[in-house]
Amino acid sequence: MIPFLDLKTQYLNIKDEIDTAVLKVLESTQFILGSEVTALEEEFAQYCDADYGIAVNTGTSALHLALLAAGIGAGDEVITVPFTFVATVAAICYTGATPVFVDIDPVSYTIDVTQIEKAITEKTKAILPVHLYGQPANMEPIIEIARRYGLTVIEDAAQAHGAEYKGQRVGSIGDIGCFSFYPGKNLGAYGEGGMIVTNNPEYTRTMRMLRDWGQERKYHHVLKGYNYRMDGIQGAILRVKLRYLEAWTEGRIANAKQYDQLLANSGLVTPTLMPYSRHVYHVYVVRSPQRDQLQQKLNEHGIQTGIHYPIPVHLLEAYQDLGYQAGDFPHAEKAASEVLSLPMYAELSAAQIKTVAETLQSLVQGVTV
Numbered sequence: 303m304i305p306f307l308d309l310k311t312q313y314l315n316i317k318d319e320i321d322t323a324v325l326k327v328l329e330s331t332q333f334i335l336g337s338e339v340t341a342l343e344e345e346f347a348q349y350c351d352a353d354y355g356i357a358v359n360t361g362t363s364a365l366h367l368a369l370l371a372a373g374i375g376a377g378d379e380v381i382t383v384p385f386t387f388v389a390t391v392a393a394i395c396y397t398g399a400t401p402v403f404v405d406i407d408p409v410s411y412t413i414d415v416t417q418i419e420k421a422i423t424e425k426t427k428a429i430l431p432v433h434l435y436g437q438p439a440n441m442e443p444i445i446e447i448a449r450r451y452g453l454t455v456i457e458d459a460a461q462a463h464g465a466e467y468k469g470q471r472v473g474s475i476g477d478i479g480c481f482s483f484y485p486g487k488n489l490g491a492y493g494e495g496g497m498i499v500t501n502n503p504e505y506t507r508t509m510r511m512l513r514d515w516g517q518e519r520k521y522h523h524v525l526k527g528y529n530y531r532m533d534g535i536q537g538a539i540l541r542v543k544l545r546y547l548e549a550w551t552e553g554r555i556a557n558a559k560q561y562d563q564l565l566a567n568s569g570l571v572t573p574t575l576m577p578y579s580r581h582v583y584h585v586y587v588v589r590s591p592q593r594d595q596l597q598q599k600l601n602e603h604g605i606q607t608g609i610h611y612p613i614p615v616h617l618l619e620a621y622q623d624l625g626y627q628a629g630d631f632p633h634a635e636k637a638a639s640e641v642l643s644l645p646m647y648a649e650l651s652a653a654q655i656k657t658v659a660e661t662l663q664s665l666v667q668g669v670t671v
């Protein structure tokens with residue numbers, strides 16, 4: 303069996319360091335925030351070429367606080383894509399603001415920058431591009447439009463730790479960058495976790511307060527805040543894992559290159575590396591109109607895959623109140639019906655990649671004739 307994700311092998315490779323780091327926190331009893339979390343904030347901000355890092359309990363909380371720090375609330379509109387994980391859109395709704403969707407570019411799967419301007423209204427306050435699958439959105443035109451209309455740019459970098467746009471690390475390109483440390487992400491905690499990075503000291507001060515009940519100091523609640531704090535244990539684990547992130551990312555990139563070569567003549571659409579990108583392949587996504595049959599057959603051959611994501615957010619039951627309907631975002635809808643994520647992690651062996659690619663290739667020939 304070739305699993306879609308293998309968190310066990312990675313843990314076993316670094317077990318001694320992780321176990322030592324966890325025990326140190328247990329002995330220190332710094333269970334919430336504390337020195338490990340503070341050190342992680344500094345190290346991760348530095349990794350993103352940002353001035354400040356604010357650790358939180360999830361990537362969703364990171365997005366929520368970034369939006370609040372930018373002053374977004376009821377009556378405002380935030381432009382984003384419908385082809386993303388639901389959390390991107392949920393976080394906008396948490397603030398009381400309205401998500402306004404723009405379709406994706408079908409080649410990069412990220413926001414179609416040529417369609418942003420016509421979605422801007424008097425109420426628009428921010429653009430929230432998603433670096434989907436680990437490939438940066440086309441940030442230069444996004445920033446240019448944002449500056450022209452006075453909008454904040456918040457990057458959803460939950461899938462893109464270490465990705466680069468024209469040589470610049472994601473997270474520090476827009477005004478605020480948000481990351482998730484959900485276990486399956488490129489940098490994953492052993493539980494929940496998230497991080498916000500920014501160069502703005504005012505936003506930093508606000509977000510630090512908001513994540514900890516709006517306190518300026520203990521029991522002095524300046525803002526109506528939240529309990530979005532990171533655990534000390536997760537901070538310690540993430541510090542160990544951050545030291546391996548570049549090597550793991552290079553592993554993912556090498557594995558993607560191998561898939562690219564083996565699938566070049568398969569008839570499947572493989573990922574397009576945009577000229578501005580360092581793509582970090584959170585997932586390796588191929589496309590086929592026969593996606594569902596392929597997934598089922600691969601599963602019968604012991605190869606696990608994923609679909610990111612089968613239903614675009616504008617068609618999800620929970621978001622019908624936004625008033626969109628089928629046909630509104632044709633590229634997002636078509637992608638949702640065709641994308642298939644293959645096993646992808648640094649620990650995947652060359653032999654496993656070959657098995658996946660060869661099985662897939664033979665199935666494509668089988669299901670299309």
Ligand SMILES: *Cc1c(COP(=O)(O)O)cnc(C)c1O
Pocket residue numbers: 360361362363386387389390432458460461481482483484495496
């Ligand atoms: C994972 C993810 C999130 C949410 O992160 P959590 O840590 O699970 O809350 C947000 N946006 C995208 C694109 C994600 O992939």
